[in-house]
Amino acid sequence: MFTTYSASAGSGKTFSLVVDYLTICFKNLCPRTSHDKHPSASSREEFRKILAMTFTNNAALEMKKRILDVLNEFAFTPTDQRLPEFNDYYEKIVKKVFGEDADEHDPSLREKICHAARLQLQTILYDYDRFSVTTIDKFYQKVIRSSALRLGLNLNYSVEIDLGEFYQLVVDKVMDDLKKGDPLTDRLLKALSQDMDVSGKSDIQQFLLDTLDLLYKNAEDNYQFLKRLRKLDNQAFEDHIKEWQKDVYETIPDAASKKKTLTAELLQLLEEKTGEPKDGVNQNVYKAVGKWVANPKLFISAENAESNYKNVCKLVNGAYLNKNKHLDPATEAEILKKAQDLQVWMNDELKRYFNELLVLKYANKLLIIFDIQQRMDDLKALRGLFFLSEANIILHENLSALPPGVSPEIYEKQGFHYFFLDEFQDTSLMQWHNIKPLIENNAIAGRGDAFLFGDVKQAIYHWRNGDAEILHDLSSYPTQNQHGHGFPTLAEDNYHMVPLQTNFRSQEAVIKFNNEFFKVWAKELGFHDQYKDVEQLVPDKEDKHGGLVQTYLHGEDPVTKDSVKSLPDSFSKLKEFVENNDPLNAKHFQILYAVQDALNRGYACKDILLLFRRNDFLSEVAQLLINYGMRVETKKSLSLDQAPEVMAILETLRLLLNPHDRLVQAKIIHALSQIMDIGDAYTNWILKLQDDDSDNFSLFIEEHFGQPLALNEWRKEPLFITILNIIKTYRLDEMGSPFLNDFLDFVLNYLANRKDDVEDLLNRWDYLKKSKKIPSVQSFAKQDAITLMTIHGSKGMQHPVVIYPIKQERAQEIGFWTIDPTDNSTAEEERRIAYVKSGEKSFSFSDLKDDHLQKKQEVKNDALNVAYVAHTRAVDLLYLIIEAKENPKGTDHISVLQNFVLHAKTKSGDPFFTKDDDIPHHFYAGDETWTKPKKEEKDKEKTVAKMVTPAMGISDFSLQELVMPEMIPADDPRSIGTKVHDFLSRFSAFPQSEEEAKEVEQTIPEEIRPYVMNFFRQILQDEELKRFFGPEAKVYNEVSILLPDGNTRRPDRVSMLEDKVRVYDYKTGHDDADYQKQLDEYCQLIREMGYEDVQGRLLFVI
Incomplete structure (x- = not known):
């Protein structure tokens, strides 16, 4: 069965997908008779035969999460305690598994579903890497990797998604290779000179980057053009461009002369035979022809040329001359002949000129395209790289060589029988042609079903080759198959169309x-x-x-x-x-x-x-x-590197490489103390890491987790298993953290594209962090x-x-590859290709006008769909x-x-x-009076920050200062500041007089004594500070403010006196805007807890 769901926004698309997915699982797991109570191992593993694909990582994550949530709810939550949405899932699945007449309230059916859900959940978690809910790109990567040898690829290749880093490397290589008199240098100088002529400016770096974009951006959409381009060699293509230039520059004087002759002859004839405009001839003739003759320049705009051409056509068609009834036939024929000569010249020669201007505008970048391509190919070979954008092309070239109906060998080993394609409106034509044989051959063999989900109105990735026309055709198939996207080999009754038209999301x-x-x-x-x-x-x-x-x-x-x-x-x-x-x-x-x-x-x-x-x-x-x-x-605020659980994992991986690195150990303790709210981490653990013979890190791990880190064993395990072991050891799996879920997806994506190597993973992470490209959590709404x-x-x-x-x-220039309209070769495959990009007016009088209008319509369609997506995110x-x-x-x-x-x-x-x-x-x-609907009150404490038991924690001074003091001179303000800060944090009440300060002085370590005493005097000289640092104030030193998302903030001192709250942060050095911003955040968090009179102050200890 081939089922297409036409699913508008909020209509329950994911609900239907999960129902169909679990129906396949439960039909194999639920016993059909009373004698069949123990499903076989093979029935548990039916999920391995299901391939669910979508377009974005966000959608794949949501799909995977929803399937597991429903399984978990069915397995462990009694029916009367489930949320309504899970009961909706249950009712629908029962009907699909046991038939429409099945009673969802039947206890025996509940027991069967519960048992099946537990078995399926257990099997998926045990065999998680076979839980194939992924993106189309990742599936193709998997296919290519499993067939790399057959496809002629390096077996140890790495997939690269972000080309920015490699663009820059290629640009650097081109710059390094420039030498005086070298052909590359000559070509680049010519190209830059032409670029200057066209745009009036030239930036060599940007010029090279733009040229790389022509090769690698939308490579799938431009596949046929780039394939033809690559058949040419450097010299052939240089000759190709020279021919363009020659055509244009030879056209100009001839065209100018011809234009002047034709227009002058027509205007003279009109004046002689019809008289002045006041004598009755339509004045637009003179506007169309006379003004043009008066303009000695050929370089009028294409837009003006189009307007003039239309007027000449009207003259040829008799629209103007018909108003002059006194003209004899011979005179009228003579005028028409001159007008037709001008019309033919404009349509042939002048339009050719504007074609050539369009083609020549980007020809300069094509001049060095082979030089750049060669260097990129060399870089790919040297690094064993494979660009993600090439995956569809490689599969397409392999599959298109197969005769119709032949099952692709590279797919057979995957073992999938059921297919779910979500967000199908964003699937590209090449992606569909690549996956279509797998679905079709599977259906012919009667081994499974296919389900498509999408909405043409939400197609917003046309700029990345998405083609909603495929879904549009399949939604009305088989009655319509305008573009051949369907399956002519399948019987008509194998198709099922399901419109989802009710919006369950919005008001x-x-x-x-x-x-x-x-x-x-x-x-x-x-x-x-x-x-x-x-x-x-x-x-x-x-x-x-x-x-x-x-x-x-x-x-x-x-x-x-x-x-x-x-x-x-x-x-x-x-x-x-x-x-x-x-x-x-x-x-x-x-x-x-x-x-x-x-x-x-x-x-x-x-x-x-x-x-x-x-x-x-x-x-x-x-x-x-x-x-x-x-x-x-x-x-940015949801970046994975902001999560302490992710930091704990990554730093533990670094520990595998250097188990005695004290800075790494400190970072692990710091991260885990944030997660577990270990208030004494600084004083009892991190500070003691300074001792060379300290085993404090191992003691910390054993005390809090009951076992040492099995570093030696983990080094022998595959990377993903090692990470799962780290998660289990630190009990991070109990957090339910969305950061952790997305980090695991990041690791799986990394492993699908690169080698299984700890150091390489860490290097990749560091590169992404440096370039500010760390992935962000996809679903998080607690803050x-x-x-x-x-x-x-x-x-x-x-x-x-x-x-x-x-x-x-703003109106954007539209660019596209095309067959060169100036090349009149009779054989299509011999015609030159060109890249054109310009504003709408430049296409007005050109053979590419229709192509441009089509691209413009696509841009308008994208704008409409983007707006639809925006409008339909709203609930209330x-x-x-x-x-x-x-x-x-x-x-x-x-x-x-x-x-x-x-x-x-x-x-x-x-x-x-x-x-x-x-x-x-x-x-x-x-409803103008609409207010937020009242819902059952839930734990209000979860919606605001709260202060937890005050305890000594890690200060704002860096961990490196705490565990590697030998790297910081003893008299460095950072080292002294840390010690002053730690000493002050011991005091709830400060000295209230100079005499009391003198009594404390002898207890102060000598190296920080002057700084602490100065601070005491600062307190004594300020009446408000004296009160809030006195014995009557309720004081929290190093208090942890727990945020709703589980993160913490830790001001140095919070003092409460009467109904006033004062927040203090100790700093070294000079005032800084970031210090005040941090302090303001502390104050705002405390106000959100219900305190009204909250003020903050920075106190500089050095």
């Missing part, structure tokens, strides 16, 4: 708005067919008939403090912010207004998601929110912070509140913020939305949006 107001808005926009753009199923149903549930959509139309003028005086008291914080930042950017104000409005409606910061198309705008708004006093969460992310990054997610500030996107509240246009006539997001807000009607004829009477240019659709 009614959000659903209805998106239904109507995207129906209108898709029609205006000409994408009605792709959006014919855009209308989603509202679920028949009482809690889904609410929600609110708000649209803010702002102008260019900034917001001033006078303009916000009328805002209600609930916006007092915003009014104060405007007063302090007068005037405030209008878009910034509307973003803050939306955030504050959501908070006023009862939502927490963690409920709010802001979406962006570009990272630069995201960063700008993140800083705005921080200035407004909000905590924000971005991809009460506003989330900011790009729309592409939000795929598959949902949030109670979505705020989308929409910016007008959707805020759309745009800068209003004076005359919104375009088909862009802002113009269509503005017109929709101002003019759209409901089916009953009422305005779809209601104008907010209190706030100018604010409109809403839905």
